Structures are given as C-alpha cells and as structure tokens.
Amino acid sequence: MLRLPALVLLTLAIAFGGGTWSAARMLKATSGFGSIDLGAWSAYPNLQTSAADPFARAHRAGDGRILLGRAEGLVFTARTDEDGFLLSGRCAYEISGATPPARFWTLRIADAGGAPVQSPPSYPDSLNSWTTLRRTDGTFSIRVNAAPEPGNWIRLDTSSAVTFVLTMVDTPTAASASMVDLDMPKISRIGCRDA
Template sequence: MKLFLKLLASFVVALVLGVGSALLLLRGGLGGTIAVGPWMTSDVIGSADADPYTRARVAIGGLLALNRSETIYFTAATDSDGEALRMQCTYKIIGSDPPARWWSITAYAADHYLIPNPQDRYSYGGNTVAREDDGSFVISAGPSAGGGNWIPTGETDGTFTLTLRLYNPTEEAARDPSGIVLPRIAREACAP
C-alpha cells in the first residue's frame, strides 16, 4: 500500500508540474525570436514549420494565422524603452506605413481579448488612421481620450499588448522581418 501511495503521489506531482509548465509556456503570448524594437515576431507563425507549442500559442491567442507571405504578425508587450505596457499609462505609437499593402494595430488585454470600451474602438489601420502632414501617424493608447487616433486601454490596473499585422507584406519584408522599420511606442504618462 505504501508503494502505491508513493507512486500515486509521484504521478500527481509529475502531472501538476507537466501541465503547469505547459500552461505557462502556452499562455506566455505569441512572442517570437525576431525583435524590431519592442515588436516581436516569429518566422514560423502561419507556416508549416510551426512546432506544436507555437500552434497551441496561436490557437490560445485567438490568432487565425495566415501564411507569412500573406501576413506578418508583430506583438509588443513593452514600450520602446522596454517597460511593460500598462493600462493606466498613456502611450504614443509613432510611425509611418510599414512595407505592406495594408496594416493594422490592435490593443489586447492580458487575456488576449479586445479591451472593452464604450467607444467600441480597438484598432487603427492604414485606411482609418488620421495622418500627420508628412504622411506619418501618431496613435494614442491609454485610459483617457487623447485627441485624434485614440485606442482606449480601460481604467483598470493591468498590462496589455499591441498587435501589428502587415497584410500582403513586400517580399523583402516577408523574407527578413528584422529589417523592417516599425512604429515607436513612447510612454507619455501614467495615472497614480
């Protein structure tokens, strides 16, 4: 009986450790190995080369990943200074059109879902963003309305991520996403 209890205890510990470590790995976001400033991507998302963990992370993140020649997905969990994106802070996303036929930037809560807001505003894209005189754009993300392009991040304490999608990227961008110039994410201020 003692041997059975020891085996059962060992099995339970192994099961908890195995499932727990797999969940931590899978819930860690899309991440990737290619960094462009705060933006991260993976060269296997949306490809036949994706390993089972990458496929599971894509499924958990709710991303319907298209082939890399159709879409490149970048995710930012930090600003350009490496600080976590916090819902109670205001950020400026400053850039110009990336090398793609169309693009969008969307904010997501830590649970990978859109951040609920009364404005029903979740993202901006190449055809919806108001532009500066030189063709560049500035998108504000934060808890209170900033004029122009504003993505609400809610009023709760927590973190969020930004996802930048490049639809129909140029061949060069699809081949070497690390060479793309992407928007800067600058923290403006944080509520106490």
C-alpha cells in the same frame, strides 16, 4: 499494507500533474522560437508555416486561433515601450512613425492573454490604415490613453498589463528576408496615473 501502493499512487499523481502543468505553462509562455524583434515590436513569421518549430505548432494547436499565413500578412506585438517598460493600462502612450508597406493594417489593444480590450460604445478601441490621419510625409501619431484627444486616439483604461497588436495584411514584408531593416512605429510613454 496499503501504505506502499498509496505512496506510489501519490508519487505518480504528483509526477503526471506537475508534468502536465509545467508543459501547459511553458506553451503559454512563448509562441515558439524564431521571433524577429524590431524595437518594441516582435513577430513570428514562421508561426503558420511548415517551418514552425514544435513549440510553435503546439502553441498554435492549443490556442485555437486562425493565424495569417506568411503570404497573407504578419502580426507584430509589443509588450514594452521603447524604453523597455511593460505596457500598462494605467499609462498614456504615443505611437508614432510609419508602418512597413501593407495593403491594410490594424492596431488594437489586447490584454496579457491576447484577448481584445473592449472599450465602451462610441469609444475607439482600434484604428486601421483607412481611418488613421496622416501627416504629409505619410507618418502618423496615435495617442493611447483614457482621456479623449483630437486626431488619432484609442481608448485605454484598464488596471492590468496590455499588449499592442499591429496586424499587417497583404504585405511584402512577410516574405522579405531582410525584416531587420524595417521601420516600425515608436511607442513612447507620456505618463501614468497614480505614479
């Protein structure tokens, strides 16, 4: 007598639970459509605008972070190096080249979920356009690894996958229609520990 209602309740619980889980998983899997890929770097220029797709709006609402508007700046992320290998906290990298024009930019390391990877006190966990040493032609070279190095260096010593986040503030790049022509810094893997 109670078998049929119990089966109906079980079916509804599985359907609603599975639907909620799959929707939450898909929203965390992407920032929406309309990404611009420049080498290893990708950005979503419409993420904070009214032109954002429904998935990007839902992702933005669930994320709880304040994003830069298109006129304020642009955030580029890299999850792979130039050869297509996933970035790992057990590897050493060199980020070299130049950034598109911007009044100010920062480069930091984040974990797979987007949270900043913290370094111990007195070790740098980010660099910016004011503190980065440059060559005479305006290019730079930043080493990212666990061992301290002279020049531009960011400490990276974790066992998980990481993401490089390049935030450009007050840049004409954000309003540019031809972003595919921009030169972005190259990410080269130098070597990995335990490999």
